[in-house]
Amino acid sequence: DAGITQSPRHKVTETGTPVTLRCHQTENHRYMYWYRQDPGHGLRLIHYSYGVKDTDKGEVSDGYSVSRSKTEDFLLTLESATSSQTSVYFCAISESLGASQLADHNEQFFGPGTRLTVL
Amino acid sequence: GENVEQHPSTLSVQEGDSAVIKCTYSDSASNYFPWYKQELGKRPQLIIDIRSNVGEKKDQRIAVTLNKTAKHFSLHITETQPEDSAVYFCAAINFGNEKLTFGTGTRLTIIP
Numbered sequence: 277d278a279g280i281t282q283s284p285r286h287k288v289t290e291t292g293t294p295v296t297l298r299c300h301q302t303e304n305h306r307y308m309y310w311y312r313q314d315p316g317h318g319l320r321l322i323h324y325s326y327g328v329k330d331t332d333k334g335e336v337s338d339g340y341s342v343s344r345s346k347t348e349d350f351l352l353t354l355e356s357a358t359s360s361q362t363s364v365y366f367c368a369i370s371e372s373l374g375a376s377q378l379a380d381h382n383e384q385f386f387g388p389g390t391r392l393t394v395l
Numbered sequence: 396g397e398n399v400e401q402h403p404s405t406l407s408v409q410e411g412d413s414a415v416i417k418c419t420y421s422d423s424a425s426n427y428f429p430w431y432k433q434e435l436g437k438r439p440q441l442i443i444d445i446r447s448n449v450g451e452k453k454d455q456r457i458a459v460t461l462n463k464t465a466k467h468f469s470l471h472i473t474e475t476q477p478e479d480s481a482v483y484f485c486a487a488i489n490f491g492n493e494k495l496t497f498g499t500g501t502r503l504t505i506i507p
Contacts, residue, residue, distance in 0.1 A: 307493050318401075318484055318499040319439065326493060334494065335396070366438065372493070384429070384495060386438040 279303050280387040282367050288393045295354040297390050299367030301347075307370045308350040309384070310334075310342060312363040319366065325350055357394045365390045397422040399487050401498025409506050414475055416501045418485035419467040425487040428468045429495070430459060433482045442483075443470070472503075480505045 279302030289295050299308060309324040311334075321334030323342040331342050339361060341353045354361055367387040398421040408414045420428075426447035431439040445452045445459045445468065452459050456475075461468040472479055485498040 309494075316404075316499060319497040321494055321496075324494060370493070383441045383444075386440070388438055 280367060280369055280385060282365075282387040282390050284390060285388065286391045288395065289357055290395050291358055292356050295357050295392065295394075297352040297365055297367075297392070299350045299352070299387055301350075301369050303369060303371075303385070304347060305369040305371045305385075306347075307372065308344065309368040309370075310340070310350065310352045311366045311368065312336065312361075313366060313389075314363050322352065322365075357392075359394050361392065362394045363392060365392060397425060397487055397489070397496040399485060399496050399498045401485050401501060403501060404499065405502045405504070407504045407506055408475055410475055410477060412475055414472045414479070414503055414505075416470045416483055416485070416503070417467060418469070418487075418498050419465075420487040420496075421466070422487070422489060423463075423466065424489045427488045428459070428461060429486050430470050431484045431486065431497075433484065433500075435481070439484060475505045477505050477507060479503060 281300045283298045307326055310322040311319045313319050320336045322336055322340050323331055323334055325331045325344040328344055343351045366389050368384045370384040401418045429444035430442050432442045433439040443454050443457050443459050445461050456473045458471040482500045482502050484500050486495045488495045
C-alpha cells in the first residue's frame with residue numbers, strides 16, 4: 277500500500293459538533309482527494325487539492341471544507357456535523373492521473389478509510 | 396460533468412465461470428478508464444485500467460474492453476475464484492481534469 281494514513285479510523289459524534297478528519301501521505305504526490313462512500317452511491321468526490329493551498333470542490337462539497345497547508349496533509353472539516361454525513365470517508369492521492377503517459381503515474385491510491393457516525 | 400453508470404449492481408456466478416461488468420460514460424472527452432476492486436472492509440485498489448487509444452487490455456484472468464463510439468467499457472473476469480468476491484468500481488476521467496468519476500459499484504459473489 278502507498279504511504280497514506282487517515283485519522284481517526286473511527287469516530288462517533290453528535291449532530292452540530294465540528295469534526296476534522298486528517299489524511300497524511302509520505303509519497304510526495306501532488307494531488308489529494310476526499311471521497312465519501314455510501315451504499316448505492318459508490319465513491320463521490322467531496323473536495324480535492326492540486327497543490328499546497330490549492331483546492332477545489334467536488335460533486336458533494338456542501339457542508340464540508342478542506343485545507344492543505346503542507347504537501348503531506350489534507351484535512352477535511354465538517355463545521356457542524358449532520359446525520360446525513362454519516363459515511364465512510366476515503367482519502368486518495370495521485371501524482372498525476374492525466375498528464376503522464378507512464379502507467380506508474382496514473383494510479384489513484386486510497387487510504388484505509390474513516391468510518392464516521394453522526395448521532 | 397461526467398456521468399458513469401455501472402451495471403449490474405449485484406452479480407453472482409459459479410466458481411470457474413466468467414463475470415462481466417459494464418459501464419457507460421457520458422463525456423466523449425474522457426480518455427482513461429480504471430477499474431477498482433474493494434474487498435469487504437478494505438480500501439479500493441486498482442486492478443486494471445485502459446486508455447482511449449486502446450480497445451482491449453488483459454492481465455491474466457482480467458480483461459477490460461473499451462468502445463469509444465458507444466461510450467462504454469467492460470470488465471471481464473474469467474475462471475472466477477472465491478477471492479474474486481468483492482465490490483468492483485469503474486471510473487472515467489478526461490486528461491487534464493484530475494477528477495475521477497466513479498460508477499456506483501457491482502457486488503460480485505462467487506458461489507463455490
